[in-house]
Amino acid sequence: MKMSGAKILIECLKKENVEVIFGYPGGQVLPIFDQLYDAPIKFVLTRHEQAAAHAADGYARATGKVGVCLATSGPGATNLVTGIATAYMDSIPMVAITGQVKSFLIGNDAFQEADITGITRPITKHNYLVEDVKDLAKVMKEAFHIASTGRPGPVLVDIPSDIQMQETEFDYPEKVQIRGYKPTYNGHPGQIKRAAKAIGESKKPILYVGGGAMACDAADEVYKLATKNEIPVTMTLLGLGAFPMTHKLALGMLGMHGTAYANHAIMDSDLIIAVGARFDDRVTGKLDAFAPHASVVHIDIDPASVSKTVDVDIPIVGDAAIVLKQLNKMVKKPDTKEWLKAIDGWKKAYPMKYKDDDKLRPQYVVEQIYEATKGDAIICTEVGQNQMWAAQYFKFIKPRTIISSGGLGTMGYGFPAAIGAKLGKPGMPVFDVAGDGSIQMNIQELATAVIEKTPVKIVILNNSCLGMVRQWQELFYKKRYSYTKLCLDTPDFVKLAESYGAVGMRITKKKDVRKAIDKALKIKNTVIMDFRVEQEENVFPMVPAGEAINKMISGGLA
């Protein structure tokens, strides 16, 4: 049976079991929207295309499925760009579909024309401009395959509106054949053996786990490797949840705002077992000084991540879950008793702490979210101090419970991502830990959250400034607070929430924090909690840019 390109697109999405699409209509996607009108796929109308991309990303992180977003040509497509780049940096599976001007108009500077495949080339895993309706089904099959396999990432498919209207037979390919794309899943057996030997012989091993462990669901194998062999575990921001923070072997996050004990441990280690992590600059600090005594085992599905910054002794390219499973069968337990004692010493000497007084401090708010939920919640974050406090003071227990823009550091990410996460995991409470700066970057999505009944609990750690930049200005720019002050009462977040039909609360006292969180959890609507926190509170420990990661400053707390 012949069908239109638009209809074929919907059929492809059905074949891929897409449950929800986030997007925004426009002139060059009218045929697609006409099909969506009675398609059995949920469509979430965001209030900005950027939010559609972030929501698809949040949905993907919460569920492990491919997130799908849809926008029109030109400005619709360019508005997706930040969302696509965010997903690309964090290796999140996403398919972004854009309308394009009619094929014969491409290159003519037509109304709402943008070369979106050109624009997104460096921020997608791959992208397509569909030039013939006959290619559409194959392109969609490939797009979902590429997005979700290997090192996942966003794939953009640009479809001119005339191709959406042209008709052809629908034939969804069973298999994908791309000769230039064959990810390696099984690690090299010889290398796995070498890694097992190195672990068995190590005295100060440390597991360093990143977002890649989430992408391939390797948390169970990480747990086995760590607990059976008594190996301490540190995690990157995106790796949090891969190993329970409540476990005694957990060291929390490492790097610029990592725990002091994680940083001391990795610097002093003799063997780093990196799992789906990429030794980025926020983790390693000064590269030449990083973990000088350590050999490095690096398990990663992306060969280009291996030896990119830190030189690796035993590279294992493959799916971390598969590799760790084999490794777990071979490893002989090293003697780490002395090592764990040393780590305990650091834990006692440099605990995570903040000033515990009567003032309303942001760290306390995050701790209370943990206490109220016992870790059984999805924590989305914005970017900046709010993000780091969430990472430091919430005890992540399960995989896929932190949803945060790690690589790109996108302000305005958390709230739309939370809407996507809530749709993917309706049974879980979903928080967006935000700052008063970040939340205003996609505040319009209050409409989406209320109308779609995706009750997100927005926790604004309101210090009426752009806190992280202010912190750098305080510490490194002689307190010259250049354009980082915001206004405490503009907007009035309570009234703002109410104007959208959400619930607004303002909390100014420490003693009211828990009550507010408990109350918000009972409300079946989106809630904004405006916590008026100490403006001068800084994120510590902190490794100044370009320093070795054991050269932390503690703000006089440690």
Place this chain on the structure above:
Amino acid sequence: MRHTISVLVENKFGVLARIAGLFSARGFNIDSLAVGRTEDPAVSRMTITSEGDDKTLEQIKKQLNKLIDVIKVVDFKSGEFLDRELMLIKVSVNAKNRNDALEAVESVGGRVVSALPGSVSVEITGDSNRINGLIELLRPFGIVEVVRTGRIALGTGEKGMKADGKPEVNE
């Protein structure tokens, strides 16, 4: 160190931009780039020369391999490949020095393709040394125009490969 990299790619719209974009986005410098179809019209072959240490080269190769449209990447070490470049060069001459110029061209195996009263145009193929040599020989006469194709390279022995990336088989 200068590297010569051969890349087999799908002969598709936008592939050149993907490769060039990768180099610029990652801060790798392209010294020369030559592209053309192979024996299989669906496959193009690029020869790229680039400067960088071994770590940089390794990263270039890995990043190229990550591109979906890239079928195979080979970097050639010296002795493993034949390379050629074509140059067209126009030199100004007068009645007095015309013969000297023609002699210089002949001495390095160039060929005159057009001769006008005030200038001669010459083609030369060869490796970079030979081509650079001719430029130096002709510089005193006054170079009007130079066009070079960039290096193309053909692997020898085990480094030979067909359009599908498989090694050549001697039958």
